[in-house]
Amino acid sequence: MTNNLLNVPLKQTEPINLGEKISEVIKSQFFQPASNFENDLNYLTSLRNSITEISNTSISTISSIDKCYEYYSVLQILETKFPKDSIEFGWFITLYLKPIGPISIRSIKYEILNIIFQIGSIYSKLALNESRHLDEGLKKSCQFFQLSAGCFQIIKTIVTSINSNPNSNLEIPGDFQNSTISCLIELMLAQAQETIWQKAINSDTTKDSVIARLSIQTSEYYSNSLKNAKNSDYIKLDWMNHITIKYYHFLAAAHYRSSIIALNSFQYGEQVAHLRIASDAITKALKFKKYVNEFVLEDLMGLSEIVKTKLRTAEKDNDLIYLKLVPKENDLKPIIGVSMVKPIESEEFTKPLPKDTIFKDLLPYVIIHYAQALRERQDEYLKTSIIEPIQALDQIIIKFLNERNLPSSIDALQQPENIPDAILNHSREIMNLGGINIIENLLKDISNLSYECKHLVQECQNRIDKDKQEDQMLREKEGTTRWNRPDTEKAASIPIAKIQRMNEYLQQAKNGDEVIIQRFNEIREPLEVYMGGLTSLNKYIPNSNYIKLDKNISNIVIELRDYLSQIDSLKTDRINFLHNIEIKNRNNNILPKLIDEYKRNKNQLYDNHGEFKPTKFELIYEDHIKLFNSEISFLYQTKTNQQEIENKIDIINKKFIQEYTTNVNSTLKKRQTALQNLDTSFIKYKEILTNLNEGLKFYNDFISKGNNVLKECQEFLNKRRVESRDLEIEIQRNLQYQNEQNQRSITPDITATGNNHRDEALAPDVQLVSPRTQKSNVWDPNSNIKFG
Known part of the structure; x- marks a missing residue:
């Protein structure tokens, strides 16, 4: 069993009665008796709890993975038959120094991600269980590491899809985010590549050029893993040190093998250069030996002794015998990496779902969901x-x-002293609704929300202004010829248009608020009368003299009363x-x-x-x-x-x-006016309450949508800053390259003479091309928010 490689620790979870949880969902949302599915529910509970029994010390066979694949298949079925947020699952994050959690999320997809992680972890452990002394063991170990990388690649794809979906409300834990998962992918590929390298050095017939290329690619995988580890909050220090040493170790190994190629080609200066690079890499690696496994350090020290010995001999021979110029690292022919590994996604993840296995008689949730849509x-x-x-x-x-003026006109005529029932009802309703206080409180809430909305718009504008300021500063520094990217007005045309619309909406809302305040002030006095109850109404409504109505008007009033x-x-x-x-x-x-x-x-x-x-x-x-x-x-x-x-x-x-x-008469007219004023004020009061509630909804919606625009503006600013950094680096590289070219054009080539005895033939499998670089696909969100 190998001890100089890493395995991914299993995540931890506590047993739950999954069958009981599903039973509750069936009863509450599917309108079917859960007893019809008793066998399926018991099977789910047993299967899920068997997954929790898999531990870091119990894995020795492939049976654990088979159990996980079985549960994965079941989860896929559950996701098609039940609401995605119907069950809560809790898992501990175990990558760090001690378990964190449990992180509990109501999502079947979250459970699926954790099971895929478990499978990837088990594959990494199986890879370490294989013997590295036999070719067959190295072959199986390499296969397991690639399968492990494939699992983490699937997680990365799923999480990217979730994060890019604006309708998704699933909060992904940090150990599933890009930097952490990418670190694990590259680490598994690095270790898979290392087993290929191990197989190569075990063979007496493998050329040094091949081993060098395998080594440099292994180093590159470790380098990629290290870059992602530095951006993650969940990769512990001993892992980072381990990965760092591995990166430098294989960088040194690649240059050591290249030094042998140079020696065999009589390129003694290049031999010394490669050995110096290897020695320097080992020196850097030793700075990170704290907390690192002793077997890793033994491997490094073994290489260190060889490199030191070879370097002393090479430098001595070159100084005394060959007298070759030792080139700088940048002038050496690059070592071209060759990758022999890739993430392998197991066929188990792409198998079609078995039909009629569990809950075959359960009404599909799509029917329930569609029924809910029709109900809406x-x-x-x-x-x-x-x-x-x-x-x-x-x-x-x-x-x-x-x-x-109805019914106030006939009330004033028929009831010259009594307060009409309609007015008393209005008074009670206004007091029950909160009277003046409810309007003042709503106006205060609207004022606070309005300020928050203005601040939100200003924050959006600040991001755009910040980019404009930074872009102008860099444009003046680098010059418009070299700084050849769109200015802020062009690059941010979409968010700028949204901010403009937001300002327009806020201005319209402000105008509406002012109208409401004006209407409220107009009816404040009658509202205070209503709030005073019977005593206040009696004071406000003047009595009038009783008028004896003739038969004609009496009949008209009676008829109006009837209608x-x-x-x-x-x-x-x-x-x-x-x-x-x-x-x-x-x-x-x-x-x-x-x-x-x-x-x-x-x-x-x-x-x-x-x-x-x-x-x-x-x-x-x-x-x-x-x-x-x-x-x-x-x-x-x-x-x-x-x-x-x-x-x-x-x-x-x-x-x-x-x-x-x-x-x-005059007294009757005054009474009618008072009654009419109270009637009108009551109507306006109800309208104001409606308008204020609509205003609250507007501002809350504005904040919700405005936060999306703010996020878009922040992402724009972040993206532009990354662009600025990359563009500055590119400009500096171009300037440096031009300076080097200018120096070479005026500096004589001292290596062009006196080296006729030197064999310039290259090893047949070493090519003069640029080093291979791997480009990762970075998700670039393109928000198409239409504000309002």
């Missing part, structure tokens, strides 16, 4: 087609009566109607009809690819919604009745006005 459509239909029109009719009749009574009856009927429709809506769920349709025509509800076709349920919904045709008829009938009453009131009220002007 039903609610929206009733709201927009019936409930809101009914409420609008009530508002129309209130406005209609208020414009005609107003009919209006009150309409309102009462509508209140009862809205209550009844709420009950009817609640009692008429479309789900049972969808279940019946699913059972009758199960095969016809899926296309050739097995995708559910929701359009098949449209006819059922259309038929279901006809249940409310009688309510639609009521709407039309009550609207017609209201229009007829309004027409009659309009006619009789004109007669009343003609008669009223001949009978009214």
Whole structure:
């Protein structure tokens, strides 16, 4: 068993009764008895708990991986049959010095990620269990490391997809984020490559050039792993030191082998140069020996002794015999790495899901989900087609009566001293709603939210201004010719346009707020009267002298009272109607009809690819919604009745006005004005409350969407800063290259003479090309937020 490589520690989790948790979901969301699936539920609990029994000390065979693959397959099925956030799973992060957690997340996808991690961890342990003294053991070890890298590659792909989905609300723990997972991928590839290198040096026939190329590639994998480890908060120091030593070790090994090639080609100066680089790499490696395994240090010290001995001999021979110029590192021919490994994704992850294994009789959650969507459509239909029109009719009749000074005009005439019941009802309703205090509190909340929105917009603008400032500074420093990237106005045209729209929306909202405040101030005095109760109303409403009405106006008033009574009856009927429709809506769920349709025509509800076709349920919904045709008829009938009453009131009220002007006196007029003012203030009070609630919703929505714009602006600034850094580096490299070229053009080539005895032939497998570089695909988010 090898001791100079690393394995990934298993994550830890506690046993849970998964079957019981699934049972609760079935009962609460699927409307089916969980007892029908008792065997499946027991199987789930047993399988999940068997996964928790796998420990870092118990892994010796492939059976543990088989158990994990079985559970992975089950989770894939659960994800298709149950809501993705229906179950909470808790796992400990174990990469660091001590376990962190448990990190509990309500997500089946989170459980899947952890199981894939477990499989990758087990593969890394199996790789270390193989013998490194036999070719077969090295071959299996290499295969296991590549399979481990494949597992972490799958995690990286899944997490990238989750993070790029704006509709995803799954918070990914840090040990699954890019830097940590990328570190593990590169580490597994480095160790897989190291087994290839080990196999190569065990063979007497492998050329030094091949070993050098294998070594430099191994070093590069360790280097990539180290870069990601430095960006992660979860890779511990002893691992980072181990990876660092491995990076320098194989860098030294590559140059040591290259020194042998140079010696065999009589390139004595290059031999010394390679050995010096190797010696320098070993010196750097030894600075990180703290907490590192003794076997790793033994390997390094063994190479160190060889390099030191070879370097002393080479330098002595070159100084005394060959007298060759020792080139600088940059002038040496690059060692071209050759990769023999890659992440291997096991076929187990891509197998089609087995059908009818567990919960085969469970109604697919897509049916439940679609039923919920249809239920929302039903609610929206009733709201927009019936409930809101009914409420609008009530508002129309209130406005209609208020414009005609009803009922205050006849109240003033018929009740010269008593306070009308309508006014008393208004007073009680205003006090129950919170009166003036509720408006002042809402205005204060709106003011605070408005300030927060302004600050949010300013923060967005600050990011753009910061980039503009930094870009202009660098443009002046480097010159417009070299600094050849778009300026801020062009590069940030999309977020700038969004910020402009945000400012426009806020200005419109500010204007609306000012109108509301003005209206509130206009009715503040009547509201204070309402809040004072009976005593305050008696003081505000003047009494009038009793006027004996003639028979004609008395009949008109009686007729108006009758129509107003009919209006009150309409309102009462509508209140009862809205209550009844709420009950009817609640009692008429479309789900049972969808279940019946699913059972009758199960095969016809899926296309050739097995995708559910929701359009098949449209006819059922259309038929279901006809249940409310009688309510639609009521709407039309009550609207017609209201229009007829309004027409009659309009006619009789004109007669009343003609008669009223001949009978009214100054005290009666004052009483009518007071009553009318109170009526109007009550209506405006309700309108202001509605407007303020709409304002609160606007500002809260603004903040939600504005935070997305702020995130976009921050990402833009971060991206531009990375661009600036890369562009500055590129400019400096170009300037340095130009300076070197200029120096070479005026400096004589001292190596061009006196070296005719030197054999310039290269080893057949060493090529003069640029070093291989690996480019990683970095996700570049492209937000298309349309504000508002």
